[in-house]
Amino acid sequence: MRFTTRPEIKGRFGVVASTHWLATAVGMGVLERGGNAADAAVATGLTLTVVEPHLNGVGGDLPLMLWKAGEDLPRVLCAQGPAPAGASVAHYRAEGLTRIPGAGLLATVIPGALDGWLRLALEEGTWELADLFAPAIAYARDGHPALPRVAATIDGLAGFFAAEWPSSAAHWLPGGRAPEAWSNLAQPALADTLERIVTE
Numbered sequence: 001m002r003f004t005t006r007p008e009i010k011g012r013f014g015v016v017a018s019t020h021w022l023a024t025a026v027g028m029g030v031l032e033r034g035g036n037a038a039d040a041a042v043a044t045g046l047t048l049t050v051v052e053p054h055l056n057g058v059g060g061d062l063p064l065m066l067w068k069a070g071e072d073l074p075r076v077l078c079a080q081g082p083a084p085a086g087a088s089v090a091h092y093r094a095e096g097l098t099r100i101p102g103a104g105l106l107a108t109v110i111p112g113a114l115d116g117w118l119r120l121a122l123e124e125g126t127w128e129l130a131d132l133f134a135p136a137i138a139y140a141r142d143g144h145p146a147l148p149r150v151a152a153t154i155d156g157l158a159g160f161f162a163a164e165w166p167s168s169a170a171h172w173l174p175g176g177r178a179p180e181a182w183s184n185l186a187q188p189a190l191a192d193t194l195e196r197i198v199t200e
Helices: 021-032 037-051 089-094 113-122 127-144 149-157 157-166 166-172 189-199
Strands: 064-065 076-079
Touching: 021 037, 021 127, 037 064, 037 127, 064 113, 076 113, 076 149, 089 166, 113 127, 127 157, 149 157, 166 189
Parallel strands: none
Antiparallel strands: 064 076
């Protein structure tokens, strides 16, 4: 057998796979407590928002395929953000640009991930939103051990954060740099935001 970092996984009861063990454990826990695949996917995605903020988040996109038992074909949920109405060629030219920049607010789309997770939960899920959000809120409020690549990615953006997003720099770069590793990365503002989404 050839070594791979993406091994084949099988399950008779259910399977959850993600890029972070905590999110995978959250999703599997949902299945083990009676949730369905949609519930597990939402809880997993929300947890990834907390534990891998450099790869996933409520400000991102969500392309998703859903293939339910008994259906002939999969369905696609395209929760990818469209460009804002004001993002016209004329607007970019007025900003002195000849092309859309690769980063920053002028390159940003309207986020679609949160809408996609909510739609999936409400249309296909069986759990209450508060229960789906609870693990992500807990990890954001109480903290979790952050992977070194989280700190490395954030540290690589230090100059951009300082120049363009000073509030992000203040949060993620205490003392001007990201810690080499966070033994307990807490994000209370994110926890508050996720709680507010559930409440509203």
